[in-house]
Amino acid sequence: MNERSKKRLAIVSIAVQAYIALSHSFAYFQTAYQLTSPLIPVEVVKKVRYPHMVLSLTAIATLLLSLVLYVNKKRFIVFLIGPAMLVWEYVYTTFLIP
Numbered sequence: 001m002n003e004r005s006k007k008r009l010a011i012v013s014i015a016v017q018a019y020i021a022l023s024h025s026f027a028y029f030q031t032a033y034q035l036t037s038p039l040i041p042v043e044v045v046k047k048v049r050y051p052h053m054v055l056s057l058t059a060i061a062t063l064l065l066s067l068v069l070y071v072n073k074k075r076f077i078v079f080l081i082g083p084a085m086l087v088w089e090y091v092y093t094t095f096l097i098p
Contacts, residue, residue, distance in 0.1 A: 001076075010075035013082025014066050020089060021059035028052035051097045055089055 028049055035045045062085050066078045 003075075006075040006079065010066075010070055010078040013079045014063070014070065016082045017059060017063040017066055017085050020085060021056060021063050024052045024056035024059060028056055051093065055092060058088065059085060 031049045031052060032045065035048065062081055066081050069075075069078045069081075
């Protein structure tokens with residue numbers, strides 16, 4: 001694989017990671033906004049928001065790691081982190097949410 005294709009794949013991977021991070025961050029805050037009611041207990045709102053917080057924080061951490069690796073020209077590793085984040089999101093949302 002030449003350097004140009006590695007660069008393209010790394011950029012696509014970073015874009016996917018940024019989308020995952022932003023979508024779960026927005027979902028976290030939107031859930032808090034939508035469930036502000038005196039009839040809904042705070043514990044329920046926290047339980048509903050928790051999966052979005054976990055996915056958002058892991059996505060932001062992997063995004064920052066990918067950006068550091070991209071700057072240091074470790075583009076193939078950046079490409080591998082993107083699909084790994086997609087798999088983590090699927091596994092977490094499908095099997096690990098209580």
